Amino acid sequence: MLRDITIGQYYPGDSVIHKLDPRTKLMATLIYILSLFVFRNVAGFAAVTFALVFIIVLSQVPFGFMVKGLKAIVIILIITALFNLFLTPGDALVTFWKLKITREGLKNTAFMTVRLIYLVLGSSILTLTTTPNQLTDGMEKALRPFNKIHVPVHEIAMMMSIALRFIPILIEETDKIMKAQLARGADFESGNIVKKAKAMVPLLVPLFISAFRRANDLALAMEARCYHGGEGRTKMKPLKYRGVDGVAYLVIFGYFIAVISLRIWM
């Protein structure tokens, strides 16, 4: 039941996008997100759409898989759309009661909705084609310069990878405990809010205990392997840029320049 959650899920594959260095993909995602907020006309929109479709096709991840991630933002999407639609000042097209829909509002709404949808789709390609480990590795290496100003980059990356690693474990654990309590006649579905909240106790108490137990075991296992932070630590699979990454960087920067020029000259 809980296994169906797809947030941050990796889709195994062998595409060009899968093989790119995680740093390249992080940079590409960053620039893609920036570009989403740069465009403001139909030409820019076309360029961004083309880039997105291009990447989706290259990644070989089924489109249906990405759309699943959109379900999570439907409510945010509706709220944003409504606010943009009714609260943008400008030429009124339709007016009823105190609300009016303006030309600018309509345009803002359309662009904002597209931006949010593209944002989720684009960033889901990053998580669908990169394992959590690669992702944190990439982040650690890309952010290493910040070590100079005493940002504990390695520690943050380690915490992130542990947290990410624990998500499926805890989901599985929740599933197990839920089933065990269901087998003892527990009821998680019926009743009002108070009753439902109370019904969570037999689920949450064992879950917390197991999370603490696992954290404790992990800390012990790390100490037993002489873990002492990032100082002088080497990687089993060090990140290395390859030719394809260079090409990817060129494409990304070319794309960014194109989107900016579309904004300035069109």
Place this chain on the structure above:
Amino acid sequence: MSIILDKVNYIYSEKTAYEIHALKDINLKIDDGEFIGVIGHTGSGKSTLIQHLNGLMKASSGGIYYNGQDIYDADYDKKDLRRKVGLVFQYPEHQLFETTVFADVCFGPKNCGLSRKESELKAFTALRSVGLPEDYWYRSPFELSGGQKRRAAIAGVLAMEPEVLVLDEPTAGLDPKGRDEILDQVASLHRERKMTIILVSHSMEDVAKYVGRLIVMNHGSVLYDGMPKEVFAHYRELEEVGLAAPQVTYLMHELRKRGIPANGVATTLEEAKQSILQAFAEKNNRK
């Protein structure tokens, strides 16, 4: 009165990259009062199978009938089924949550809609039958040792007075003494209360000693289904699927190879002892 599985199939994550066909056309009939052992390699579908018995998992196709009624009928009382088919998961102590052991054992009967008094009465009987000493009853379940926690958790399922008790590796991670105690208590539930028991285990010695019928799972299908003796006679085939026969079975085969006419399919120590002694007695008589 029985459980019938008719062509049960189960597929995990159907139509995705992670698709796994966990159960393939399982046909089984489990009669009242049987003591059944289920063995199989990790990932053979044992745990998936037993979660179908009380309706926690729904088969992708096929039917399950409990006492003649289809449990997938829209108006079938699933909650009642879960009460009648008690399922003890692997590491059941991880489900404990109440402030005292006694309150935790009361959780099941209370969910069945019993009054406080009735629930406490059932908890009392259940804790007695798993042999947990009374001075632990009002302690926090988290203060108990591993074996005691396990008993408290098993009591939590027994308190619902199920007709069928399914145990998923109830002895995993216990020392030999704790293991024998728990299995002896399960066996006595079978003997005295005529409960149907289904025991999932990795230990061939355990199943050989206790069960009357043995089901071997491999890659989601039933490979063998019969008396332990019959099943362990296939010990070479069992080895091929990553299982083994009890060690005494090997000893007996080895003895026979060296010319001692002992019964080759002994599966428990007691049987082995009997047949070895018999073999020696015959030898002496012949002299």
